[in-house]
Amino acid sequence: MTQPQNVIAVVYDYDRTLSPVIMQNDVIFPAIGVKADEFWLRTNRLRDVRAYEDELAWLRLLLENPDFRQLSNVDLQQFGRELEFFPGVPEVFNGLSGFLEDEKYVRHGIALEHYIVTSGLKEVLSGSPLSEHVEAIFGCELDEDREGKVFWPKRVVSHTAKTQYLFRISKGPEYVDLSHDVNDHMPEEERRIPFRNMIYIGDGPTDVPCFAVVSSRGGVALAVYDPGDDESLHICQRLLDAKRVREIGPANYNKGSHLRSILEYRLKRIANRIADELQQAHQREIIEAARPR
Ligand SMILES: [Mg+2]
Helix, strand or coil, rough: CCCEEEEEEECCCECCCEECCCCHHHHHHHCCCHHHHHHHHHHHHHHHHCCCHHHHHHHHHHHHHCCHHHCCHHHHHHHHHHHHCCCCCHHHHHCCCHHHHHHHCCCCEEEEEEEEEEEEEHHHHHHCCCHHCCCCEEEEEEECCCCCCCEEEECCCCCCCHHHHHHHHHHHHHHCCCCCCCCCEEEEHCCCCCCHHHEEECCCCHHHHHHHHHHHHHCEEEEEECCCCCCHHHHHHHHHHCCCCCEECCCCCCCHHHHHHHHHHHHHHHHHHHHHHHHHHHHHHHHHHHHHC
């Protein structure tokens, strides 16, 4: 069955894209008395000396911490309430849909959805004020032991594995359900959200695989930087120079900001293209139906 393909998705990275502080430093370490600098030094050592993947290194160190091991997934969700966000988050999620109330778009049922794909802990974001505004959150997940305490990673979303979730979003809700194999073949016209209807927003080199998947398939890749951090601006400029992303902007999502204007412009372009295509398809059907047999 072909899909109307009238849904637009904005997919966000989390750490340093929606928040100036990575979630471990922001809410987890303060709760269990861990010094961030020391922790990341040990993580880097596991990566550099023992060739660990980053995510497996920090997950191991967290799960070896006796105070962290006392926590449940519900505790991790509680941490989510304390997260710090960039300006305009979460208002931007509802605010961006406003323009779709125009009859031109309503006629074709054009809708906007938001998703978050993080290499951090999914449960922390599930308990945050962001969760009610997004269709789905993908991230590392921990299993609980018989006492209900976290003890083992059941899903690790490394930065290269993040692209898998873009395909899940593209294919539709049954693939957003993680028990479904994402590799089942699905022709482009049957996908609920083709990549050309997708915008991916990230902040740095760990987003390059997602930037590449989205832009090579006709979508839009955007990078944001922390206006208070020169290094993050340089990273974004390098991404732009290397044509990894279409545009860059300071991570201020408030109405009237540069980033918000870029987002609104890109969303309108996609929505106009969808409206034109659906209008043309509709006219073809009318001509077809009126043709003498
Ligand atoms: Mg990030």
